[in-house]
Amino acid sequence: MRVKGRLRTLATRALTESMEVKTMVHVARRMFGNYDLHERTGFPQSVPIPNRTAASQIIADVAETDLFLEFVSLLMSLERVGMAGRKYKIPRLNTIVTEILDTGYRYDSGSGSFVEDRAIRTTRNWGVLREGENYVMAFLGVDVAGNSELVRRHGQGSMQRIYQTLRQIVTESVQRRNGRLWGWEGDGGLFAFTFEEENQRAVHSAVEILNELFLYNLISCPLPEGLHVRLTIHNGPCEYRSDGTELKVDTVKRLWDIDSKYGQQDSLTISAAILPSLDHSLSSRFEGIRTSSGENLYAYSVRFA
Amino acid sequence: MRILLFTDNKSCLAGFDTLRRSKNHSVEVHPRGKLKPILEDLSHGHFIYLDITGLSIASVRSRLKLLGNSASSPFGIVDRNSTLKDIAELFQRGASDYVDGRLLREGLTTARFGRVVEFAAIGAPEPEPARIPVPMNVYPSGSGWDEVEQGQEYTFQMLYVGLDHMKEMRRKSSEDLLRTIRRTLQGILSRAFAGVDGRVWVWKEDDGVLLCPFDGERVTALIPAVRLVLNRVLINIEQFSVTTPISWRMGLHLGNTPYEASGETSSIVSEDLNLIFHLGERALKPGQLAVPKPQSRLRRTK
Known part of the structure; x- marks a missing residue:
């Protein structure tokens, strides 16, 4: 500033x-x-x-x-x-x-610090993260299931337009909860949350995204098979770098590892550290996932009853 | 429907004369070389005809692959010299029509094209006429509030919303807290239905009716109502600052009522308004969203 x-x-x-x-x-x-x-x-x-x-x-x-x-x-x-x-x-x-x-800042009483007011400005570091410093963050990973097959079947142009809509749905939900887009590559991206209640805000965003995509598939998705995503949330320390190299930190690597090994389509997978921070009315809707390593992971999904 | 004809020979166009003159269709002609770039930017609701006259079978196959990979538009093939030997291959590769020289000279009729569209299974999603149980006399209020006048009778989308378990809540909670819960719910409703011009219109103590304009066809209030059901847990956590889960029931109905501004509705006599309150208070279960049967079919709107 x-x-x-x-x-x-x-x-x-x-x-x-x-x-x-x-x-x-x-x-x-x-x-x-x-x-x-x-x-x-x-x-x-x-x-x-x-x-x-x-x-x-x-x-x-x-x-x-x-x-x-x-x-x-x-x-x-x-x-x-x-x-x-x-x-x-x-x-x-x-x-x-x-x-x-x-x-263009507002005072966040929970963290006791000033953060940028997203109604006025939205920057990658909330206007306050400092280069090279470590922060505890929650990351939300968004990954389209079967991207290669979708592109092969429907063409690059059609899928690009659909992914643009996906990005819009996800970003709106994340930014409403003061999260930030840290990386988007065609069919998915990474979103960061920090300051107070970062785990809760990440999970609330993800649940809303799944609900929105459920409606999108029902009423306006042009793909006959619908658009299906895997969402993953993991938290941990992250050294902030304005050049984007923090996307390679262990916390983020672990997130994509969980996504590739245990992510299920139309579901949100969270790591063990996230679950206790959630309100019981929400955490009770997550189901445990069996993992080969014995690590505790939990999944939430939207299904027709 | 917008028909895109890719050909390098304008004489081909004569065969499309009937479709060009039809008020339901339009025909645009593009050179074959533009197929790929146009296809990349094409949205839904088009039909493509590709003239393959003079192309080698290898070229035809590569173009079929291109067309087949595009999810956005169905396509047919024009073969003026009738040179293709294996016509079935076209259909195996995703084509929905084959027009040879004889058919082209006779000209494509709208009835035939209708069958082609149906075969391509894209005609079906054309919006069906609204099958909504509407009142005997419909007085559409329009797509917004601009033309709605006080004292006049209109057909509106009426959404009944009632807080559940209020008897128990009243026993356990202070009047201040109950007031906050009612006010919070009304705020949530106003924001949720703002995109479809919804207004919280009548509000009694624990329930009320929200009005959305009705244009005679579309039930726009349905999706925001479904969204409220899907996000109920999130709404409870993020917007109601109470430990007891807040639940509400909703009922959607198309009904007639004289319109008066909110707060001036006490003298309104409307059977539909009475009906929806009656249904909401007596028939709806906690947490439920009820809609008349045909209305509950979520139609794809692409």
Whole structure:
């Protein structure tokens, strides 16, 4: 996020007026780990740094390292929860938050961080994931069953149009639950979810997708045999890379492994770690799958009763 | 139907004169070389004729393969010089018609083409006339609300929606919670039927009727209603913030009623409105979506 001059000034004033330099350094160390304010400002160790200069330097540093949103989240936490047993009143914090919201972010109270407002903007990293950092994520894989046979039978052109519709159905459902498309290759793709309740949101999206495809096959799919997909959800750590190389991390590899070995058409397959996070009314609709490795996997499907 | 004729000889077109003049069909002529690119972009509802006159059998087979691989359109073959020896092979490879020189000179009739379309099994999905139990007198309200006037009688799609198990809910829950549940359900209904111009019209305490305009043919409210049934578990988790599962029943009906704005409906006298409330309160089971029998057939709309 590019931090405009007015927002920097507001944040500098807020910091100046809310705490002394020593506390500011503690706060800065929460962001950076090690932080030497004297070195950053160029003041000799023996010379005290004025409040305003210290605040200005810290704000400049968090803005330049793209940590401004995290820093404002931390200030909010200092006001609500406090630090070392003391709560801090941060003047102008409401104005700062309002300005951030106006630039297309919303505050996610569950994760305690700002994320982009998808009504205004939708980017691959929610506007906040940082290059090279590890996040716990849930991934939803979408794979068309029997793609090669479908293309052979109906032609590339026809199938491309149908896959476009599939992509639209899936993306709408995923984005409604703040998931992101991380990769789409012709007949399927990978969608990512993070922040709070990522497993639940991924599963809810997948269930809705299966329901929508059930209706699509019933009323408007031009293929006589219908369009059938396999959906898979697996979660785990993922190091974010803006160039897309994170699609090769172990968590994603494992997802496609589950899909190829145990995925069934018109079904959602989830790994064991996902099931306990679901509401009982939904988890009770999943059935266990026998696996050769003894790993616990569960499947949900839509069928005519 | 849109007929695409791929030929390099315009004289071929004379055989299609009757079809060209028919108000139900149109004939477009394209060079044979354009077959592949046009086929790639073709949507449904077309019939293709390919003139193979002068082509080698190998060329004919490669084009048949191309046509056979396309799911979008059925096809027939025009063979002006009647050179093909194994005509059955055409049908084995997916063709639905064979027109030789004699037939072409006589001209293709619409009746014959009708049979071809039927044979290709694409004529069948042409929308059947709506077989919906409609009231004795139908006053279609149109496809939207623009022409609906207060005080006038119209035929609407009426969807009864009632919350289930309310006796028990009332015993266990506060009035505040019940109000929230009713309001949440109405919000869900408004969003679910927004795409088909549905409006929550009459709402009593725990049940009500949603109106969708009726154009005299299409029952547009059916799919959103089915979607509400399919997504009931998700809706409960994501939209109702209560631990007890919320269930609702629905009944769809085509009926006549004088139209008044929502909130001004107390003086309306409508047999159909009474009927749907009666059915909803007495006949529907919890969680059920009921529709009159012919209406319940989900027709493919391609």
